[in-house]
Amino acid sequence: MRIKALPRWPTASLTARLALLFAAMTASLLIVVGLVMGRAVDAHFRELDDHELSGKLNLIGNLLQRADSPQAWAALPQRLDDAFVGHDTVGVLVRDAEGSVIYAVHVDHFDAAHAAGDALPATGAMWQKGSRHFIGRETLLHRPAVADAPGEPLRVLLSLDISHHVHFLEQVRVRLWLGIALSAVVSALLGWLAAHKGLAPLRQVTDTARQLSAGQLGVRLVEGDAPAEVRELVEAFNGMLARLEGDFRRLSEFSADIAHELRTPISNLMTQTSVALSQTRTADDYREVLASNLEEYQRIARMVSDMLFLAQAENGRLPRPEEAVMLADELRALVEFYEALAEAQQVTMTVQGAATVTGDRLMLRRAVSNLLSNALRHTAPGGRIDIRLDCRAGRVCLSVSNPGEPIPPDQLARIFERFHRAGAERSRHGEGAGLGLAITRSIVETHGGRITVQSADGLTTFCIDLPQRLTGA
Amino acid sequence: MKILIVEDEPKTGDYLRQGLAEAGFVVDLVRDGLDGLHHALGGEYDLLVLDVMLPALDGWGILQTVRRQGLEMPVLFLTARDQVEDRVRGLELGADDYLVKPFAFAELLARVRTLLRRGKSKEPEVLRAADLELDLLRRRVLRAGVRVDLTAKEFALLELLLRRQGEVLPRSLIASQVWDMNFDSDTNVIEVAVRRLRAKVDEPFEPKLIRTVRGMGYVLEAPEAMG
Numbered sequence: 001m002r003i004k005a006l007p008r009w010p011t012a013s014l015t016a017r018l019a020l021l022f023a024a025m026t027a028s029l030l031i032v033v034g035l036v037m038g039r040a041v042d043a044h045f046r047e048l049d050d051h052e053l054s055g056k057l058n059l060i061g062n063l064l065q066r067a068d069s070p071q072a073w074a075a076l077p078q079r080l081d082d083a084f085v086g087h088d089t090v091g092v093l094v095r096d097a098e099g100s101v102i103y104a105v106h107v108d109h110f111d112a113a114h115a116a117g118d119a120l121p122a123t124g125a126m127w128q129k130g131s132r133h134f135i136g137r138e139t140l141l142h143r144p145a146v147a148d149a150p151g152e153p154l155r156v157l158l159s160l161d162i163s164h165h166v167h168f169l170e171q172v173r174v175r176l177w178l179g180i181a182l183s184a185v186v187s188a189l190l191g192w193l194a195a196h197k198g199l200a201p202l203r204q205v206t207d208t209a210r211q212l213s214a215g216q217l218g219v220r221l222v223e224g225d226a227p228a229e230v231r232e233l234v235e236a237f238n239g240m241l242a243r244l245e246g247d248f249r250r251l252s253e254f255s256a257d258i259a260h261e262l263r264t265p266i267s268n269l270m271t272q273t274s275v276a277l278s279q280t281r282t283a284d285d286y287r288e289v290l291a292s293n294l295e296e297y298q299r300i301a302r303m304v305s306d307m308l309f310l311a312q313a314e315n316g317r318l319p320r321p322e323e324a325v326m327l328a329d330e331l332r333a334l335v336e337f338y339e340a341l342a343e344a345q346q347v348t349m350t351v352q353g354a355a356t357v358t359g360d361r362l363m364l365r366r367a368v369s370n371l372l373s374n375a376l377r378h379t380a381p382g383g384r385i386d387i388r389l390d391c392r393a394g395r396v397c398l399s400v401s402n403p404g405e406p407i408p409p410d411q412l413a414r415i416f417e418r419f420h421r422a423g424a425e426r427s428r429h430g431e432g433a434g435l436g437l438a439i440t441r442s443i444v445e446t447h448g449g450r451i452t453v454q455s456a457d458g459l460t461t462f463c464i465d466l467p468q469r470l471t472g473a
Numbered sequence: 474m475k476i477l478i479v480e481d482e483p484k485t486g487d488y489l490r491q492g493l494a495e496a497g498f499v500v501d502l503v504r505d506g507l508d509g510l511h512h513a514l515g516g517e518y519d520l521l522v523l524d525v526m527l528p529a530l531d532g533w534g535i536l537q538t539v540r541r542q543g544l545e546m547p548v549l550f551l552t553a554r555d556q557v558e559d560r561v562r563g564l565e566l567g568a569d570d571y572l573v574k575p576f577a578f579a580e581l582l583a584r585v586r587t588l589l590r591r592g593k594s595k596e597p598e599v600l601r602a603a604d605l606e607l608d609l610l611r612r613r614v615l616r617a618g619v620r621v622d623l624t625a626k627e628f629a630l631l632e633l634l635l636r637r638q639g640e641v642l643p644r645s646l647i648a649s650q651v652w653d654m655n656f657d658s659d660t661n662v663i664e665v666a667v668r669r670l671r672a673k674v675d676e677p678f679e680p681k682l683i684r685t686v687r688g689m690g691y692v693l694e695a696p697e698a699m700g
Contacts, residue, residue, distance in 0.1 A: 294577075294688030301575040302657050336626060337652040340666040366656045373660045436659055 022191030506530025
C-alpha cells in the first residue's frame with residue numbers, strides 16, 4: 001500500500017508542520033488586528049491634530065478681527081506672541097498680499113520653500129524636518145479696514161509639530177511587530193509541544209515495530225492516554241500483533257506436528273527393517289516386513305499429498321471453481337460410496353433437499369467425503385447420519401449431523417486445525433493424520449463459503465455454508 | 474508390449490524398470506531427455522513413461538517432438554509437483570495420463586495397463602473367471618451356475634476385477650473406477666465393499682477368486698492362472 005506524499009512538504013515531520021501552521025495562524029491573525037488598530041489610532045491622532053490646527057487658526061482669526069484700530073494693529077504681534085507663548089509646537093507665518101512678513105514665530109518649522117513664500121494647500125500637508133514631523137495648512141484671513149488703511153487679505157501659514165504622535169505610533173508599531181513575532185514563536189512552540197505529546201504513541205508504535213521479531217510477538221502497546229485518532233491505530237496495531245502471534249504460534253505448532261507425525265511412521269520403519277535384517281528369515285517373513293513397510297509408506301505419502309493440497313489452498317493456488325454442481329447428486333454418490341461401510345457399522349444415512357452451487361465437483365466431493373467419514377467414525381452402531389441441503393437467502397447450507405459424544409467447546413474451536421484429532425487417545429488404525437477437516441475447510445473457503453460445527457445434546461452438526469448458484473447463471 | 478522409461482532419478486528408474494519387466498513388459502530405461510527423445514522416435518514403443526524434470530530436454534519437450542512426428546503411442550507423465558498448470562499443460566500437449574510422486578507401483582502398473590488396453594479389442598459381452606460368469610447385457614452374475622444378486626456398485630466392482638483379471642488393483646483405482654471418487658478416503662470403505670462382494674460371490678464357493686495383496690490392493694485370479 002502506498003500513500004501519496006503531500007506535494008508541498010515531502011519530508012517535514014507532522015510536528016514541524018503543525019508548529020509552523022500554529023505560528024502562521026497566530027501571526028496572520030495578529031497582523032490583521034494590528035493593521036486595523038494601527039489605522040484607527042492613526043486616524044484618531046490625525047483628527048486630534050487637525051482639530052488643534054483649526055483651533056489655532058480660529059484664535060489667529062479672532063485676534064485679527066480685534067485689530068481694528070492702528071493701536072490694536074500695532075499691538076497685534078504682541079498679542080499673538082502672548083497667545084502662542086509656551087506653544088512650542090506651533091509655527092505661524094502671517095504675510096500680507098505683497099509677501100512681507102507681518103508676524104512670524106518658529107519659522108524654522110516650515111519647509112524652506114514655504115517659508116520663502118510657496119503656498120501650502122488649504123486641505124493641509126505633512127512634512128518632515130530632521131527628526132521632527134509637522135502638519136500645516138494655509139488660509140486667507142482678512143485684516144479689517146481701519147482709518148488709515150483699507151482691509152486686506154493676509155496669508156496665514158500655520159504648522160503643528162506632531163513628532164510626539166508620530167514617534168508614539170512608531171513605537172506602537174515596533175512593539176506590535178515584536179509582540180506578533182513573539183506570539184508566533186510561542187504558539188509554534190505550543191503547537192510543537194501539543195503535536196509532539198499527542199503523537200508520542202505513534203513513536204511508540206514505530207519503536208515497537210522496529211523491535212519486533214518472531215520471538216517477541218507478545219509485545220503490546222499501551223493505549224493509555226493516547227488521543228482518539230491514535231488510539232485507533234494503536235488498537236489496530238495491537239490487533240495485528242495478536243493475529244500475527246496466533247498465526248505464528250499455529251505455524252510453529254504445525255511444523256512441530258509435521259515432525260512428530262512423520263517421526264512415528266519413520267521410526268516404525270527403521271525399527272521394523274533393522275529387526276528384520278538382524279537375522280536370516282524366511283521369504284514369508286521378509287514379505288510380511290515389506291508389506292508392513294508399504295503401509296507406513298502409504299501413510300506418509302498420503303500425509304505429504306494432503307499437506308501439499310493444504311499449502312496450495314492457503315497460497316490461493318487452487319483453480320477457480322466454475323462449474324455448476326448439483327449437490328444432491330454429489331451427496332447421493334457419496335452416500336453410495338460410504339453405504340457398505342455404514343451398513344457394516346449398522347449406521348444409516350439420509351439425504352434431504354437439493355441445491356446447486358458454483359464450484360469444482362471433485363473438490364466439493366472431497367470436502368463432504370471428509371465430513372461423512374468423520375461422522376461415520378464417531379457414530380455408534382444403530383445411529384443415523386442426516387445430510388440436509390437447505391437454501392436460504394441466496395446461501396446453501398449443507399449440514400451433516402450425527403449422534404455422538406458432545407465435543408467439548410475448547411476442542412470445537414480447534415477441530416478444523418491441521419493434525420487435530422478429537423481425543424488424543426484415539427487409535428491410529430483406519431484414521432488419517434487429522435488433516436481431513438482442515439482440507440474440508442480449505443475447499444469450502446476456496447469456494448467462498450464457511451464451515452461451522454455445533455455439538456450439543458448428543459448431536460454433532462457440521463454446516464457448510466456456500467453461495468447458491470442462481471438458475472441460468 | 475514395449476515400454477520406454479525416461480527417468481533421471483537412479484533408484485526410481487531402476488525400480489520402475491524392474492517392476493514393469495517383472496509384470497511382463499519389455500522395458501528400456503534412459504536417463505536424460507535427449508537420449509529419451511532418440512529412443513522414443515526410433516524405438517517403436519507402445520508406451521512412454523516420462524519424468525517431467527529431466528536433464529538436457531524436459532518431458533514436455535520430448536512429448537511435443539514425439540507428437541509432431543505423428544507418433545500416437547500413449548504417454549504417461551510422472552511429476553513431483555502436484556500443480557494444476559502442469560496437469561493442464563500436459564493434457565494440452567497430448568499426454569494421456571499423469572501420476573504425482575510419490576505413487577504406489579500398483580497404481581502405476583494399473584494405469585499403464587489401462588493405457589495399453591485403450592482402443593484395443595472389442596470387449597466381450599460375458600466376462601468369466603473359473604466358474605464365475607458376469608453377463609454385461611443381462612446385468613447378471615452366475616457362480617457355479619447359481620444366480621448371485623449384486624447391488625449396482627457390487628456389479629461394477631466385480632466387472633472391474635474381472636476385466637482386469639490377474640492385475641493387482643489399488644484401492645484408489647477401485648474408488649475412482651467404481652465410485653468416481655478421485656481422492657484417497659481415510660476410511661476402509663473399499664475393504665468393506667470388497668468384503669461384501671466376497672461374501673456373495675466367493676465365500677460359499679471354491680475356489681476363492683478374490684485375493685487381498687497386502688499393502689497393494691485386490692486381485693481376481695482363477696487358480697489355473699495362478700499356477
